[in-house]
Amino acid sequence: MRLATPLLKPDATLKNFFHYKSRFADIINLVCFDGQPILSRNSLSNEDTDMSTVFDFDEHPISFNAYRDTLVKVSVGGIYALIAIENQKAIDYHIPVRTFVYDASSYKKQYQDYLDEKKWNKEAKLKLIPIITVVLYYGERKWSGPRTLLDMMELPEEMKGIMNDWNTHIIDVKELDASLLTDKDNRDLIEGLQMFYKWQGDLEFFKERKMSRDTAIVLASLVDKGEEL
Numbered sequence: 001m002r003l004a005t006p007l008l009k010p011d012a013t014l015k016n017f018f019h020y021k022s023r024f025a026d027i028i029n030l031v032c033f034d035g036q037p038i039l040s041r042n043s044l045s046n047e048d049t050d051m052s053t054v055f056d057f058d059e060h061p062i063s064f065n066a067y068r069d070t071l072v073k074v075s076v077g078g079i080y081a082l083i084a085i086e087n088q089k090a091i092d093y094h095i096p097v098r099t100f101v102y103d104a105s106s107y108k109k110q111y112q113d114y115l116d117e118k119k120w121n122k123e124a125k126l127k128l129i130p131i132i133t134v135v136l137y138y139g140e141r142k143w144s145g146p147r148t149l150l151d152m153m154e155l156p157e158e159m160k161g162i163m164n165d166w167n168t169h170i171i172d173v174k175e176l177d178a179s180l181l182t183d184k185d186n187r188d189l190i191e192g193l194q195m196f197y198k199w200q201g202d203l204e205f206f207k208e209r210k211m212s213r214d215t216a217i218v219l220a221s222l223v224d225k226g227e228e229l
Contacts, residue, residue, distance in 0.1 A: 008220050008221035010087065011087065013218045014136075015087070017185075017215075017218050018085055021072075023185055025039040028083055029182075032083075035180040044074055044075075046070075046071070049068040068102060069086050070084060073129075082131045083131075083132045083133075084102065084131065084134065085135075086134070088137045088170075089222065090139055096146050096149045096152060097152070099166070110129060111126065111128075135170045135171065137171065138173055140174075147167065148166060173194075185211070188211040189215050189218055193222060196219075
């Protein structure tokens with residue numbers, strides 16, 4: 001299979017890959033629920049990934065434009081939550097701030113929806129849907145960036161116990177046990193990337209492995225070896 005690598009960008013290929021509900025449910029079951037089948041494709045619905053909003057601070061309103069990679073509403077025991085996947089090929093030293101702003105924007109949009117409904121329904125009550133953001137890191141190097149807001153701060157001892165923190169769920173796919181994945185495309189993707197790094201770029205592994213075109217496209221974008229896959 002020959003693929004034109006310059007036209008393949010990891011951000012786009014991964015967004016497309018995890019748009020499929022079965023793949024999304026499978027990877028989240030592994031990284032969030034220890035491989036337990038908590039989510040199924042039938043319990044998911046894809047949500048609008050546009051996080052653009054305006055933070056109106058009196059005389060100094062600030063507009064914010066951003067899009068999540070993948071955002072899905074899930075149902076667990078009849079209770080709804082939002083789970084987002086952010087894909088990272090390179091280490092981002094600002095990731096705790098970025099995910100914090102993304103999640104804050106999601107909560108603000110929920111609050112705005114409540115205010116809008118309140119205009120027509122005086123009985124409306126504000127009940128936020130919880131948001132979980134998972135960062136999947138595909139890079140070759142070990143993650144060395146911060147994982148929380150506190151990791152980005154220098155604090156006096158007196159303040160460490162009272163500061164609000166924001167934890168970023170960063171998952172290094174090199175460390176995942178791919179055998180626990182039930183979706184073959186997911187398994188081929190994770191195992192393929194792990195073997196590519198283990199063999200220091202040797203592509204012999206791929207020649208003997210049958211994988212879907214979707215998976216080959218994502219791997220080609222990640223390893224930048226499309227012409228040889």
